[in-house]
Amino acid sequence: MFSNITSQRPSFNNSKAPKTIMLQTTKCYLNIAVGVALTCFTVQAQAEDKAQSFNELPFPEAAFEYEEYELPETKNQQSINTTTAVQTRNVVSKEFIAQQAKLFLECAQVQTSSARLACFDKVAEQGKTPSFVTSKQPVDLAKTFQSSFSGNPQVILAEETSIIKTASGTVISKKVSSNHPKDDEIDTPVATESLDTVGLTQREAEVLESVGVTQTDIEKYTPLSLAYDLDQNSERGTWTARPYRPTYLLPLFYTFDPNLNPNSPSRPQPEKPLTSNDTRNTDLKFQLSLKTKVAEDLFDTNADLWFGYTQESHWQVYNEDNSRPFRATDYQPEVFLTQPVTADLPFGGRLRMLGAGAVHHSNGQDDPLSRSWNRAYLMAGAEWGNLSVIPRLWATVNSDSKSDDDNPDIEDYMGYGDIKFLYDFPNQQSISGTLRYNPSTNKGAAQIDYMYPLSENVNGIVQLFQGYGESIVNYNYESTSIGFGIVLNDWKGL
Structure with a gap:
């Protein structure tokens, strides 16, 4: 559903090299343009949030008009007529x-x-x-x-x-x-x-x-309450850009063992594996994530309907030999419903939210690098003091047969759910992350983000990742990565 954007660089016929290079360069510029446009949109939304x-x-x-709930009584107070009493x-x-x-x-x-x-x-x-x-x-x-x-x-x-x-x-x-x-x-x-x-x-x-x-x-x-309007509707109302997942820029993102042969059981292998010069260890990673409230206070239960969009990109900006291509770009539009609830949980916790949604996840590539899947999920939101937790359980929704599926075994590596968490330390420091695990295959992933204040509006971030699916094209490849960068102060995400 998105335009194709060049990421990996498979081998090509030398006779068609000039044409291919021009096509890849055009796609690279397109991806840069999309990234710049979304960045401007994010900065504009941040400015609107501040002003x-x-x-x-x-x-x-x-x-x-104001309500007066108690009226002073005097000994000589006269009887109030019915019309006045109900006013x-x-x-x-x-x-x-x-x-x-x-x-x-x-x-x-x-x-x-x-x-x-x-x-x-x-x-x-x-x-x-x-x-x-x-x-x-x-x-x-x-x-x-x-x-x-x-x-x-x-x-x-x-x-x-x-x-x-x-x-x-x-x-x-x-x-x-x-x-x-x-x-x-x-x-x-x-x-x-x-x-x-x-x-x-x-x-x-x-x-x-x-x-x-x-x-x-x-x-x-709390962060959970503010993120999903659990206690009060935001003064920004509906159809305005708001933070969703963390929005960050990691100028230094190092992968210890990059995937030089991305593959899927239902797709043909690339003609020639990539080399270490095609995909270098160090690249620039950024994520843009926004959501907007579509409707609020639904069903007489204060439920809210949301639309979210997340884009994550790996840019080989230090790979000057190959025109600095985008190694991978993931797109995730989704729609979800949140319902404020209350219930006590063990160890002093509180259940604050229940919800359901649907998300599309793809990389916009052609075969053999095309990857995509659709999921419907249930979620909850809970708090234990400064710890906010959002568990999700999902089921794959596919209209294609297994032979036509880009990645028929993706659940073996990505599991059937995840847990997102955020813990706020004193002095505006925080640690957040996402955990996934499939007990039947013993495969999963963990991403941990540590954030600390640099200025009034900007935080520093250190990101660690270990496991499968750092990007969807590598859903069945295990990798370990570390990144350093910045994140907008109010866009830590949850």
């Missing part, structure tokens, strides 16, 4: 509206997503606010299953707030279930902690402290 214009924010000139919305003074608008605009200047949302929350406590600061209620799996087994099947939304396990401890808040009236209202003291200003500018810290944001307010917006 977001919040159109939904209230302004002093606008009529803005819960009260228009407040213009001075109050102006003050709220000013606070929202100040919160909007905070660049750290979790701190910005926590700031919105504090301002929102005084009344009705823009839709993007309205908390989402996940599905309570335990109560939903209990009601189904009791003969009264229904989807039960979780309580408005819950016990939150953060890096600084356990936070317990007031909880009221929206559609489970038998729940008791519990009011428990909330543990708070002074604001950690690491990663914040002085102005951002002043805004957060003036509004009353604490460290526990920020930590409830």
